[in-house]
Amino acid sequence: xxxxxxxxxxxxxxxxxxxxxxxxxxxxxxxxxxxxxxxxxxxxxxxxxxxxxxxxxxxxxxxxxxxxxxxxxxxxxxxxxxxxxxxxxxxxxxxxxxxxxxxxxxxxxxxxxxxxxxxxxxxxxxxxxxxxxxxxxxxxxxxxxxxxxxxxxxxxxxxxxxxxxxxxxxxxxxxxxxxxxxxxxxxxxxxxxxxxxxxxxxxxxxxxxxxxxxxxxxxxxxxxxxxxxxxxxxxxxxxxxxxxxxxxxxxxxxxxxxxxxxxxxxxxxxxxxxxxxxxxxxxxxxxxxxxxxxxxxxxxxxxxxxxxxxxxxxxxxxxxxxxxxxxxxxxxxxxx
Numbered sequence: 001x002x003x004x005x006x007x008x009x010x011x012x013x014x015x016x017x018x019x020x021x022x023x024x025x026x027x028x029x030x031x032x033x034x035x036x037x038x039x040x041x042x043x044x045x046x047x048x049x050x051x052x053x054x055x056x057x058x059x060x061x062x063x064x065x066x067x068x069x070x071x072x073x074x075x076x077x078x079x080x081x082x083x084x085x086x087x088x089x090x091x092x093x094x095x096x097x098x099x100x101x102x103x104x105x106x107x108x109x110x111x112x113x114x115x116x117x118x119x120x121x122x123x124x125x126x127x128x129x130x131x132x133x134x135x136x137x138x139x140x141x142x143x144x145x146x147x148x149x150x151x152x153x154x155x156x157x158x159x160x161x162x163x164x165x166x167x168x169x170x171x172x173x174x175x176x177x178x179x180x181x182x183x184x185x186x187x188x189x190x191x192x193x194x195x196x197x198x199x200x201x202x203x204x205x206x207x208x209x210x211x212x213x214x215x216x217x218x219x220x221x222x223x224x225x226x227x228x229x230x231x232x233x234x235x236x237x238x239x240x241x242x243x244x245x246x247x248x249x250x251x252x253x254x255x256x257x258x259x260x261x262x263x264x265x266x267x268x269x270x271x272x273x274x275x276x277x278x279x280x281x282x283x284x285x286x287x288x289x290x291x292x293x294x295x296x297x298x299x300x301x302x303x304x305x306x307x308x309x310x311x312x313x314x315x316x317x318x319x320x321x322x323x324x325x326x327x328x329x330x331x332x333x334x335x336x
Contacts, residue, residue: 044328051324054317061314065123076121076284080112088115088302106306109292113284119306122284126266126311129199133265136204138258141211146242146250148212149219159216162209170206174268177202178277191280199278203268211257218250252329259322263315270311286311 045051086108106115148158178198185194222228228245236244272278273287281288286307293303 041328045324048324048327050320051328054320054322054324057313057317058321061123061310061317062127065120065127068120069117069124072116072120074114074117076113076117077282078113080108080114082112083108084110084112085300086112087300091302107300107302109303110296115289115303115306118284118289119286119310122286122289122307123310125196125279125283125285126269126287127314129196129203129269130262130266132196132200133203133207133269134258134261136200137208137261137265138211138254140204141208141257142215142250142254144208145212145215146219146246149216150223150238150242150246155216158212162212165206166209168206171271173206174202174272175275175277178272182277192283195279199269199272203265207261207264207268211254211261214253214257215250218253219246222246222249252326255329256322256326259318259325263318263322266311266315266318 045055083104086104088107089105091107104114104116106119108114109118144158144162148155148162181198182195185198188194189197223241223246228241231241231245269278269285270287270290273285274291276291278287279285289307290304290311293300293307297304
């Protein structure tokens with residue numbers, strides 16, 4: 001009588017080697033749960049020293065401008081002529097004859113306004129403009145990029161509009177828009193509210209184009225992937241395809257564009273305030289503090305250094321954070 005293949009399998013299983021092989025295949029205990037994508041991204045981001053510095057400083061400066069005015073309750077617009085031109089406390093370490101403002105840690109300006117209070121209030125205004133303009137430009141750029149990449153008929157017209165905005169001279173356009181719409185918005189929303197709306201709108205309208213181009217390129221590649229074609233074959237509507245399959249897969253470039261857009265918005269607002277076409281003259285921003293300090297920068301160089309360092313470190317931290325996010329979100333360049 002011949003042996004069947006099943007008999008051979010049974011004999012092999014009953015041998016010592018077969019028993020060891022079968023035992024190795026058995027589960028010895030509960031396995032660890034699968035790692036989420038967010039945990040994987042955070043692990044990659046933690047290895048990027050520049051990104052961690054950027055995240056830490058951005059968190060610090062955001063909390064400082066939000067919570068600081070409630071702790072240091074000095075009015076940044078209060079004029080104190082008797083205590084004008086005070087030097088920071090640290091100048092007493094090497095210049096005993098300096099007029100040091102012991103009750104003003106960072107000194108005062110030519111009108112007696114407290115520099116620390118102005119730094120906190122000016123940072124709040126600059127960061128508010130940066131975040132609001134970044135979110136608005138991100139929404140406009142993402143919408144145009146997704147529509148242009150997904151709908152072939154709209155791709156050409158929308159990209160030509162994007163090229164037109166890219167060809168416009170940004171600074172003259174900003175100055176023209178501020179000149180035309182400053183007074184109507186001030187009359188409708190007040191001096192500070194009107195200028196906030198105007199600056200946020202102008203910065204957003206002139207900075208959405210890179211986001212649109214990046215998102216469009218990713219959408220063109222993703223919409224030809226197998227899972228999108230499978231969803232299309234079962235009758236999914238374009239809106240559902242965009243919401244459930246396209247947008248979740250373009251979040252990586254959107255987040256990187258958000259980080260870089262924040263830096264661009266802060267620099268643009270500071271430039272407008274430095275040129276005197278931003279917020280009112282009595283409303284502190286980092287750019288306005290720079291403009292006021294330029295006249296007497298030789299006698300009081302710290303007045304230029306303080307807002308300048310704040311702007312530079314904030315923009316640098318945002319750029320480092322965007323760099324780290326790009327490396328962590330793109331699996332092709334992780335670990336480089």
